[in-house]
Amino acid sequence: MALSFNRDIIFQASPLPLPFYAIGVDLVPPFYAFAKRNGRCADISGFNRTSDDANNLEHASPHRPGLRAMSSGRFPHLLSPGRIGSLKLRNRIAVTAMGVSLSEDDGTVGEKLIAYHEEQARGGAGLIITGVTGVAWPVGSVSWQQTAISDDRFVPGLSALTERVKGHGAKIAAQLHHGGLVAAYSHARWGHPLWAPAIPPPPKGNFTDYFLGEELAGLAGMKVPEVKVLARADIDLAIEQFRLAAGRAVRAGFDGIEIHAGHGYLLSSFISPSTNTRTDEYGGNRENRMRLLLEVLAAVRGEAGPEFPVWVKLDSREVGKTGITLDDAVEHARMIEAAGADAITVTTYHETGDGKLHSQSHTPHIPAFNLPSSVAIRRAVSIPVIASGRIEPKVGDRSIGRGEIDFVSMGRKLLADPHLPAKLAANRADEVRPCIYCYTCISAIYMGEEVRCAVNPELAHETDASPPGARAALRVAVIGGGPGGMEAARRLEVLGHDVTLLERGDRLGGTLRFASLAYEPNERILDWLRRQIARSRVDVRLRTEATPDTLRSIAPDVVVVATGAVRGMPEIPGSDLPHVYSGDDLRNLMLGEESDALRGKNGLLTRMITQIGAATGATANPAVVRHATQAWMPLGKRIVIIGGELVGIELAEFLGERGRAVTVLEEAPRLGKGLTLVRRMRILAELAEHGVELQSGASEIAIERRAVRFVSADGRHRSVAADHVIVAIGARGDTSLADRLTQGGFRVHVVGDAKGVTYIEGAMHGARVTVNAIARESAPSKRTVTNV
DSSP states (O other): OEEEOOGGGOOOOOOSSSSSOSBTTBTHHHHHHHHHHTTOOOOOOOOOOOOSSOSSGGGOSTTSOOOOOOOOTTOTTTTSOEEETTEEESSSEEEOOOOOOOSOTTSOOOHHHHHHHHHHHHTTOSEEEOSOEESSTTTTOOSTTOOBOSSGGGHHHHHHHHHHHHTTTOEEEEEEEOOGGGOHHHHHHHOOOEEESSOOOOOSSOGGGGOOHHHHHTTTTOOOOEEEEOOHHHHHHHHHHHHHHHHHHHHTTOSEEEEEEOTTSHHHHHHOTTTOOOOSTTSSSHHHHTHHHHHHHHHHHHHHOTTSOEEEEEEEEEETSSSOOHHHHHHHHHHHHHTTOSOEEEEEEEOTTSGGGGGSSSSOSSTTTTHHHHHHHHHHOSSOEEEESSOOHHHHHHHHHTTSOSEEEESHHHHHOTTHHHHHHTTOGGGSOOOOOOOHHHHHHHTTOOOOOSSOTTTTOTTSOOOEEESSOOEEEEEOOSHHHHHHHHHHHHTTOEEEEEESSSSSOTHHHHHHHHSTHHHHHHHHHHHHHHTSOOEEEESOOOOHHHHHHHOOSEEEEOOOOEEOOOOOTTTTSTTEEEHHHHHHHHHTOOOHHHHTTSOHHHHHHHHHHHHHTGGGOHHHHHHHHHHOOSSOSEEEEEOOSHHHHHHHHHHHTTTOEEEEEESSSSSOTTSOHHHHHHHHHHHHHTTOEEEESOEEEEEOSSEEEEEOTTSOEEEEEOSEEEEOOOEEOOOHHHHHHHHTTOOEEEOGGGGSOOHHHHHHHHHHHHHHHHHHHSOEEEEEOOOO
16 A cells, blocks of 8 residues: 655654655655765775784874783773674674665675775674665665665675674674665655555654754755555565575675664554554554554564574654554563564664754763663663663763673764774773764765765775885974874874974864863863874974964974964954953963953953963863852853854853853754754754744844844844853964965965865864875885874
């Protein structure tokens, strides 16, 4: 039975991880991916890694030791051997199944996906679970470049993948998947209807409300999908597709099989009372709604054999929906164990029309969000439980040690640093490149792109040629100690070059220091970069202007300019009033730094307190400042922020958490530019929940002594009371220094926001591109360094 959707019911379920979701809100990402590609593959290559010693370039330097052998160290339980059925694993860390869009356009596995997973195996993961491997591909596919296992022609590529992964001591499992209601990519590209138990209910909300104009433009021409309510013959076909896929997984050399029964996909949609309103033997009571999953499990088990490890990924609940509850999930887990599964992976689903919930289920913003559910399910069964959802290593180790869970499945952490397991084992936890939970990775998939990571530029570039090490070391001057400058200096030193890092301030970090106040996870990458520089041979010169005389004394072969953006005060009536701060003013105020502009704006008490903070070093510590500002800030209670892009929105969050009544005025029709989609959906929803007034489409903004006047998007003349006004617009790139140095005869490269505002991701990725270019321009040595 095929039924066309009307406008009222086109927004429904969602998957993860995939690029855009199916019915309505779930339809948008896959459709976006298809429309954006239009049959075109992205020109993304990878990063060739050949050395087991040089698994991360920051540790590939001849001046530092390589990874030591696995040991328990500080994480005795997390790093202890584990077992799932007959499958023996070297530790309890699994790479969670993620759709990363790195297979080929025809569903086959190529070098990109192989190299991506091989790096995780080289980095010490015990188990790797491949993401969304389609049993009915192209039917049921949810994303561009999704892996397929629906035909024998896919076995050779899958076999190459398993061989490479197992060569590094890891085990690998295939996640068998059918997208069901979430397979909008399949519909958008090939016209396939969405397979479902019944017609789903309409959503609660529309997460496209958070899209920017340029993102909405990608949806032009979107067609409403059809839903295919499955007849018995269709159900039998789906079971057979899972069975045949299991046989191919065994022949391809996989060590285990995970059946995906979560995230609104086909099997999940049958389990959930929210989407399954059937009245036959596959609907109604719990036993009937679980019937399809249990029949698939039996078919997979029969094909794979009684000793082959088979387990199920299961929703612990559906947040924001009248669907699966934790009590339901506990009963489902017992039924799955009784049916012969060897383990259960615990996950969570959500109401996809609610933008905030996209980061409050399977990819949570709240630390260890799904751990309590995993513990509850583990108490109900005797088979291993794999827990996931922002579980830090210490938390996972403790929970395993208590017998609460058996394995920790990590996603974003292992995108940020695939060598996390090996570094933990080598007692080098502080060298793990941290995830900053910015949602660059999943937002890229939502937008129909290959996976990216803001802090790990090597991700999805594993097949790129490695940068050559230095045969004759170049003298390199890096100007600017922000993230772009530190990352460029770090990479250049690892390649064997002599690097001098010039920073005019009294400490490293640049604007990342201020960003760490507003958003705590940013401090993690700031600290990591500082530690990397401290352990290197980079000659760091603080309080040093990059004058011609200074550069002549260094006599650099290459100069890297990473001086960041400039922030001029835009022409807004009243912007010269004493209660108006620019972004730079506020940064200097919070960090205890003097400036001519601030001297005329702050009273004696404020100046004294900030000077004491600077003298004692308190304002150099973002954590201390975050804590202290909960009690006192030199700002009034009513704050108007002019500018609703990333900086303004994160400032609004920071100030709102400190009891300020905040209004954000933005001239553009949508707020949050510069924030990734999933992060944007969460923060804008939370700001609204906490009473922050968000005004997009504002015009004719004028600042007065106690208020800000503007015209709202609906044409009304408004006035908002303001004790202080913060202008968070006007940042732009500035290559004037680079241009002068080039004219002076220096060989110059520009990195980071000096080229244009691109935030942390632009700084880190730009440093990689620039350093690789410098390395290839210089004479190559016989030594090749792998993975910066």
